[in-house]
Amino acid sequence: MTTILKENGKTIVKTGQRIDTAQSAQFEADIQPALAEHGVNMEIDCSELTYMASSGLRIIQKVMRTVMQHKGQFKMTNVRPEIYKILSMTGFIKFIKVEQMKQ
8 A cells, every 4th residue: 555645845655565567557546646746856665565566667667757857856765675676687776766675
């Protein structure tokens, strides 16, 4: 389940445990209201995320591009090692700020 919070001028999106084909459309729909705010600074909190499919990666890329087009800042935080590995293998860490979960 996606939770969206406003804190210190930024939008924090807390993902659920999975962003796969079944949940990706709902995840994208949940984020849309926050993206409507031009110039939004967005943080995707992945502390609960244990699985992300290619559909989730596409949404993350789309959200990041939208935020950047509106001169906002985007990052992913609390990323577990297994999700970081996916982001690394797909090249996402080259263009998205990713902070790994502290052990």
